[in-house]
Amino acid sequence: MxxxxxxxxxxxxxxxxxxxxxxxxxxxxxxxxxxxxxxxLAPAITAALERAVRIGDTGYVASHTPLAAAYAAFAQRRFGWTVDTARIRSTADVSMGIVEILRRVIHPGERVIVNPPIYPPFFDLVDEAGGVAERVPLRDTGEGWELDLEAIEKALADGSRAVLLCNPHNPTGSVHSAESLDALARLAERYGAAVVSDEIHAPLTQPGVVFTPFLASGDAARRIGYAVTSASKAFNLAGLKCALMIAASDDTTAVLRSLPIEVEWRTGQFGMLAAVAAFSEESxxxxxxxxxxxxxxxxxxxxxxxxxxxxxxxxxxxxxxxxxxxxxxxxxxxxxxxxxxxxxxxxxxxxxxxxxxxxxxxxxxxxxxxxxxxxxxxxxxxxxxxxxxxxxxxxx
Missing domain, CATH: 3.90.1150.10 (Aspartate Aminotransferase, domain 1)
Known part of the structure; x- marks a missing residue:
């Protein structure tokens, strides 16, 4: 084609x-x-937003929307990943989702591993959540960048309680392998830590490169992990405010369900409508x-x-x-x-x-x-x- x-x-x-x-x-x-x-914009997004303006569909986002189902279908088509829609909640943006989850999985003053060079707000998000950023740089192999699992294990053994992962990585554009993600998850589980994976760039993975969602990398990842993602980077929708927080186990789902309802109500109505259109087959x-x-x-x-x-x-x-x-x-x-x-x-x-x-x-x-x-x-x-x-x- x-x-x-x-x-x-x-x-x-x-x-x-x-x-x-x-x-x-x-x-x-x-x-x-x-x-x-x-x-x-993708034509389906333009059409959805134009229709919303025409009919005045500019109120509060509903408690039940087609967003989770639209993303689950997208994830299945694009990544081969089966997502349980009952384990998804929405919020305004990926940064907010990261902060709200971190607040539930660490105590104030605990360390959260980040992997420089890294999207600069990660440092601030950890601080906002009450944590302290533990810098464990990516390892430069000479041909690319990868997670330094040995250094990450050392930080976990020394008391870090969470990993804030960027997958694919910003700014290097690296796509972490399924093997490294599974190894990271098993390390985190061994030391009683959580992994929060920012997967906002995932839809922009080039053909021929395999993107593995963190929660699809293995059983350990499903038990201890969270994914936060959005249509905003691929479809240029950052100003419309809509992101998804995804879990894959009963325990992690319970954490998402414990978040105040206001976290979900911060989802933008236009953001939700645009994201549903972005995740549709039409786009x-x-x-x-x-x-x-x-x-x-x-x-x-x-x-x-x-x-x-x-x-x-x-x-x-x-x-x-x-x-x-x-x-x-x-x-x-x-x-x-x-x-x-x-x-x-x-x-x-x-x-x-x-x-x-x-x-x-x-x-x-x-x-x-x-x-x-x-x-x-x-x-x-x-x-x-x-x-x-x-x-x-x-x-x-």
Whole structure:
């Protein structure tokens, strides 16, 4: 079957948006930092939202919605994962779901393992839940990144009570293997810890790469694990506020059911309607087209870096639209995105925000048009001399 790529909106069209990506910086800056994409909505989502506005379906989210069934069908089609809809609750977003679950599985002051380089809010979410982040970096194998199970076991043995997992991983785009997930679950169970798996990037796993939901990785994972996910990253719905919290055992389901009803009522009505449309079969063709576009862009970025910024190191991600690029070879210091913003007028995410392994790195959002991506890298290349001089002046 031929897949039609999804084409991004033009820069002029994107400048009409009022979201964070297009309002944080002046118009002379190309924004490739925050995780928003530049594509039109899937038609089924547009239709669902237009209908809701037309009929005034803008009230409170109902206590019974088609969301759980829609996600279960999606998970079966896309991942081969059978989800029990009775074990799903919704909330406003993945971050809120993480915090609410962590509050139930740790006591104040207990440590929660995170794996830098990691999505920066993870540190704050652990703190908000009353925990203390225990940093156990990913292991760089030379070909990719993986969980450092030996170091994780040491942290668990030393008293960490939970693991906040990112699967697929942000910012590296790594998809953890079923074997490593099962091993992580067995370690957590051995030491009486829980695992909360953020799987928001899962729908963006590239064809040919196998994504294993944490709760599908083995019996131990089902007993001690939780998944939190959303349509928001794949379908660009972050502003509509809808996420799912998923359990797979009676004990973990009881934890989700113990959450205050207000946690579920924070689900946005538009977010629920949009997510149901996103998870429907009607949106599968659009999602396949998006994956094709992202595959083209991740390869384009590799070519652009090789041609214009030799010395940059980049591994194409297996999932998502975020590239983790190592610029230490260019000598631009611990936080190169600062000088890139000043001298090249390109906004990238600051590497050190992702933890100590982020020094010298930037995160690049390639969920855009080839033209914008090309212009961004070419701007950085043209500004290379100015960046070199600015960095030297700072050091002097």
């Amino acid at each position: 031929t897949v039609t790529p999804i084409r991004a909106l033009t820069l002029d069209e994107l400048r009409e948006r009022s979201s964070e990506k297009w309002r944080e910086y002046p118009e002379d800056v190309l924004p490739l930092f925050v995780a928003e994409t530049d594509f039109p 599968d063709e659009w999602l396949d087209g998006l994956l094709t576009t992202l595959d083209e862009n991740r390869r384009l970025l590799a070519d652009l870096l090789e041609r214009h910024l030799p010395g940059a190191r980049y591994r194409m991600p297996d999932a998502g639209y975020l590239a983790w690029v190592d610029l230490t070879g260019l000598g631009w210091g611990a936080n190169p995105a600062k000088q890139i913003l000043r001298q090249a007028k390109v906004a990238l995410h600051f590497g050190p925000a992702f933890g100590a392994p982020g020094a010298g790195h930037v995160r690049v959002n390639f969920g855009t048009s080839p033209e914008i991506l090309t212009e961004a890298i070419e701007r950085i290349a043209r500004a290379r001399t100015a960046i070199d001089e600015a960095v030297s002046a700072v050091r002097a």
